Amino acid sequence: MSSRSQALFGGVALLAGIGLLANSFSPHYESMGIGASVGPMFFPRILLGLWIALAALLTIQPLAGGTSPLPRQRLGMLLGLVALAGTAALLMILIGFLLSSILFCLATTLFLGYRGLAGIVLTGIVFPLAIWYLFQKVLLVPLPVSPWFPGV
Secondary structure, eight states: OOHHHHHHHHHHHHHHHHHHHHHTTOGGGGGSSTTSSSOTTHHHHHHHHHHHHHHHHHHHHHHTTOOOOOOHHHHHHHHHHHHHHHHHHHHHHHHOHHHHHHHHHHHHHHHTTOOOHHHHHIIIIIHHHHHHHIIIIISOOOOOOOSSSTTO
């Protein structure tokens, strides 16, 4: 990807992120999540803030001359990660947050070439369990559940 393409992609991603963040403050979302300790837009706003920061970096960095073209090998890895994330999002609807995030983290760890057992267990199993526990039990944010294990 050339510097100009990266700046254009970053600019489009930046505008999309700003638009989505602005939409997250719509009164439509205020009536959702009644009884939860945080509103349904709590976590998405955190992610959109990160999205906007990274998109701004993608836009500014090539304009400042700080990037080199992305090799085809790296582009293939990026597309593979996007495919894994898309698959995880679809699986989340079918098998719930915890199971899909464990599968996603395990697949991503292996896809990126990590083969150490400790790293695979930590990033593939412990990390998704910790995130699930934090949101489901501590922050009381409802997450998609598994049809086979209703509490998970």
